[in-house]
Amino acid sequence: MQEELVLVRNETFKDFPIGNFPFDPQHSAMGEYHCYIPEGYRGNWYDPVVYHGWNGSGPTWIVTEENGKKFMEQTRVLSALKNLWPMLVSGDEFWQDYSVEVQVRMLSTISPAHAGIMFRYIHARSFYALLFQDKKLKLIKKDQENIEVLALCNFNYNCDTFYNLQVECVGSKIIGYVNNKKMVEATDRSYTRGKIGITATMPAQFTDVRVLMDPQAYKSYLMAKSNWVQVEKNLQCEHPQPVLWKIIDFKNFGAGRQIRFGNLPENNQKFMVIAQHQKRVHRDAYANISCLTAIDFDGNVIWQIGEPSSQKDHAYLTADLPFQVCDIDFDGVDEVIVARNFKIMILDGLTGKIKKQISAPFSDETDKLYSVPFGQYAFDRVNIDSIRIANLTGKTKPTDIIVKDRYSRLWAYDNNLELLWKFNGNNTGHFMFTKDIDSDGKEEVVVGYHLLDHDGKLLWTLPIESDHTDEIVIGPIDPERNEDIIAMACGDEGLVLSDLKGNIIKRHLIGHAQRISVGNYRPDLKGYEICVTTYWGYQGIIYIFDCKGNLLHQFEQPVPGNIITPVNWTGDGRDLILLSGHVQHGGMIDGFGRRVVTFPDDGHPILCADSIDVTGDGRDEILLWDEKKMYIYTQQDNGIKSDVLVPNKYSTINGSNYRGEFSFYNT
Structure with a gap:
């Protein structure tokens, strides 16, 4: 019964002021290695798409109004998108079985433009969606470069009407509705949980986004979320948490990551x-x-x-x-x-x-x-x-x-x-x-x-014929090989692993691979793990691969500037991954994506982040700064320890915003 369902999200956009959804007017590369967040109200939403070609072209999303009713409106046209899908994303990665619905009006029905809802959203390259496109209703699955149509039917939509799009996903069963009428159905087990979002490739309006769960599904969601949070809290108790060591005033000579x-x-x-x-x-x-x-x-x-x-x-600056x-x-x-x-x-x-x-x-x-x-x-x-x-x-x-x-x-x-x-x-x-x-x-x-x-x-x-290398690491990544491996983040060419003779070992097209690091992120596995994050196009996707380039974990960060540097925080041979200084979405994660170290809400800068051993005990401190001040954090139990394992890391004689970071231990 409908009245028995739990209303998990009800978004009418009434809390949003008329105007632009926050965006970088320059559509710049600041977010490649700065936690640079344009000011403005976002509510429970974030935009995972950034493209340098939109410089000067205004916002992707605006909030409009008619007769007291507010709409989130996508403003870009198909010819300007370069195969990107404008998106706004909301929700929780632990949402599993739920119903999501939205009122959508396509302001342009030109083919092959689409508009609709995303669900069980892992990141901007992996999700399901229910879309109006080519005078059809399509239920699709997107997996990196591949788009698979799971089900479709004819539907003669127009530019004047708001349609109620609805999806029910329970287990592997997915059903799509329009105006409460069942239209398409499919079975697929690829994605079992994830966020929701709205998307359109020509101007379109959205409102009344609702997510509902039956009581048992809601209980399961709360339990899964609670278990994850509790695991993170337990790990945070096991890991030394940051203690402010020093604040440095940059006066008028400060800078970003320079x-x-x-x-x-x-x-x-x-x-x-x-x-x-x-x-x-x-x-x-x-x-x-x-x-x-x-x-x-x-x-x-x-x-x-x-x-x-x-x-x-x-x-x-968005360069070296x-x-x-x-x-x-x-x-x-x-x-x-x-x-x-x-x-x-x-x-x-x-x-x-x-x-x-x-x-x-x-x-x-x-x-x-x-x-x-x-x-x-x-x-x-x-x-x-x-x-x-x-x-x-x-x-x-x-x-x-x-x-x-x-x-x-x-x-x-x-x-x-x-x-x-x-x-x-x-x-x-670079x-x-x-x-x-x-x-x-x-x-x-x-x-x-x-x-x-x-x-x-x-x-x-x-x-490789196109794009360029953003970051490079060479080292003994795979212990079963007798030589080093070259690991590269190559922009739109993705992650590339090569031997020393120029033979490509493995390649993953994962979006615009921007940053790369290698460290002992999973001590339970052989060799070293490779972490990669994306920027241009679909930003903030973080991938963790094993030493052979097999995918272990993937998720999306709602804020930019994730530097994914390996941090020798505990001194026991395991590395953590530094994201940023953001209080909610930053901190350090382990190789399972669990946030094991968080930064205090003490007013510290979040623009820039880095790690370096400042106190001399062999473990890394965390430096957070902007153009005005730098905050330096050390470990809660800081002190000179004779048993600290000190890895071979990138030398300070070669600083760069485009260096692939690494942490190798003598074995």
Whole structure:
């Protein structure tokens, strides 16, 4: 009986103000590694779709009204979507057997546009949906790139009428209704539970979204949710929780994720160098460092170059900036290697004074450049995009310098800034990975889909034609292999695993793979686990794979900026995955996706997050910051422990927003 059902969700959108559903007007890459959340009321909904091509085109969703009735309206047209489905998502991942209904009106019925409801939604690439499309009612299943029609029937909808779409899903049985009339039915066991959502690929209006469960289903849902919450609480009791160690005031020289870490010679104390920038020509394509500030961990300024600014535009950037901190001349003191104003400079880490400098290389071969704004390079000399410290010449440690432009060319220098070689790879991705692969004492370079020898000679190129590498990790991921594996997040090309000879081992098309990390996330399994998250298109999907690339777990985060860095929090050889500083949706998860460490609601910044051992006990601290302040958290039981296992992690001499993070333990 209808009156016996439990009303779990009743959304009329009456609490929403007229206007835009919150969105980033720039449709920018900020969310790739910043927890950047546009202001505004969202209620119980979130938008999992972001696309750079919508810059300047306004919001995807707006709240409209007629005669006191409010509607959530999708505003984009099919030709602008690039195969994306605009969506708004709500509900609980533990909803299992339920009925969901919505009033929907298609403001355009052009083929092949659709409008309807999603249910048992895992993430934006995996769900069921009941849709109006092509003058039919379709019950479909979406699984990554595949869309399967489970059932359909003819239905002559029009643009003037609101229709009541309803789905009942109980076990494997799914029934679709229109205006309370049964229309389609199917049996499928792929997804047993999940959230709900609304979707349309041409303008359409939605209202009166209701989710109902019978009492037993509601009881089962509450029990499943309670069990998960209790497991998380128990695990949080087992894991040390964060304790605020220090707050640092950045005054007017702060920035987003443009910080590098080094060591002072006295007592090996750490310091940080913060870079602000100015944008030139086109968005973030040619950013130039405008101010460098070195401070200690008490916030004292050691030195500063350039003029600091309080403008967010000088602090917020969706790209790397070219600077690193490393003892590059073997004098026992870290230097700062920086490219600024068309010069490559080596600065004294203690004073900021220039020790050596050269002009940036001239920008030749401009007809062979990848993804240049307006098809024309803007300057005679190269605007350096990023820097990598490597060991190309066989020294006892990395002191050679590789610089690159945005997407095409590399130049390698020794520590005296003498040119070693240059390479035009056409598509070099964002950040290089270097490692001595052939055991000759000199590092090879993986850049884009290419492997270069230490002398810049091209050894092989992966057979991938489009997009670019966002992040790369090389390491002993699979213990059953006798060599390292190369793991790459390759944008729309997904997750790619390769051997050292350029043979693809496994590939998953999982959306736009943006970030990647490797760690001991599941100590119960052999080898190391691979974590990947998405951004462009359907953002915030987090996947965890085993050492062979088999999927273990997947879920979707309702907030961006999940950096998925491995954290040595407990010091016992197991790694946690750092998401963000968000109080509700951030924290650290284990390899099962359980939130085992949460951050206190103490007003800390959530824009940026990272992990590094600051206190010196071998375990990582968590750094949360924005352009104004940094909060540093250590463990509840912090103290020097002799039995702490310290993994091999990414060296601080190579900071980047596009480095695949890793945590490998000696076995």
